[in-house]
Amino acid sequence: KQEVTQIPAALSVPEGENLVLNCSFTDSAIYNLQWFRQDPGKGLTSLLLIQSSQREQTSGRLNASLDKSSGRSTLYIAASQPGDSATYLCAVMGWPPSGGSYIPTFGRGTSLIVHP
Amino acid sequence: GAVVSQHPSRVICKSGTSVKIECRSLDFQATTMFWYRQFPKQSLMLMATSNEGSKATYEQGVEKDKFLINHASLTLSTLTVTSAHPEDSSFYICSAPRAGEQYFGPGTRLTVT
Numbered sequence A: 001k002q003e004v005t006q007i008p009a010a011l012s013v014p015e016g017e018n019l020v021l022n023c024s025f026t027d028s029a030i031y032n033l034q035w036f037r038q039d040p041g042k043g044l045t046s047l048l049l050i051q052s053s054q055r056e057q058t059s060g061r062l063n064a065s066l067d068k069s070s071g072r073s074t075l076y077i078a079a080s081q082p083g084d085s086a087t088y089l090c091a092v093m094g095w096p097p098s099g100g101s102y103i104p105t106f107g108r109g110t111s112l113i114v115h116p
Numbered sequence B: 001g002a003v004v005s006q007h008p009s010r011v012i013c014k015s016g017t018s019v020k021i022e023c024r025s026l027d028f029q030a031t032t033m034f035w036y037r038q039f040p041k042q043s044l045m046l047m048a049t050s051n052e053g054s055k056a057t058y059e060q061g062v063e064k065d066k067f068l069i070n071h072a073s074l075t076l077s078t079l080t081v082t083s084a085h086p087e088d089s090s091f092y093i094c095s096a097p098r099a100g101e102q103y104f105g106p107g108t109r110l111t112v113t
Helices: none
Strands: A004-007 A010-014 A019-025 A030-038 A044-051 A056-059 A062-067 A072-077 A086-094 A103-106 A110-115 B004-007 B010-013 B019-025 B032-038 B044-051 B067-073 B076-081 B090-098 B101-104 B108-112
Touching (some): A019 A110, A030 A062, A030 A072, A044 A056, A044 A072, A044 B101, A103 B044, B004 B090, B010 B019, B019 B090, B019 B108, B032 B067, B044 B067, B076 B090
Parallel strands (some): B010 B108
Antiparallel strands (some): A004 A019, A019 A072, A030 A044, A030 A086, A056 A062, A062 A072, A086 A103, A086 A110, B004 B019, B019 B076, B032 B044, B032 B090, B090 B101
């Protein structure tokens, strides 16, 4: 069964720092990997989607990389801002053993606080 | 981008009553939708996969008679929490995939008193 681990669980940094959030998964047979942001009491907002054949994706100050063979992905946040404070979740889309549609497996998230 | 809505956003009900939560894909069709439950400061726990036109697939440990799922059309899935109890209080979120990407609803906060 796929297991997704996110490190660190929590992070508190001053504004302006560059950050790296880590996500690891146990089964490399994935369809894609997606990074989300969740604000308290809200739903999830998709940040970046990396297909299994890709190595990285970029959007603004965010860059996500994928090393499928080692079961790792990183989310890089450049020049962090207080508005980046949220929980960041990594989700791996894989194929269930019994077939059918792919299903997502989430990590527990990294809670980020960027203080002014 | 694709939009997924949920209704209601918040609901308070008395113990023993049933509550229905709707998940709609507004601008695309979804033959599959996912239902999750999230406890405070925890990650999302997949409860079940909702399949249009067939029975839902429940994750281990999730009571199918407690959490009834109906995927009546290509744009609507409903989750009914039957005979709700205070321990069912949680944040319920749905998602629908399109072109391999998951799109999430805004979530429903259920409080059972």
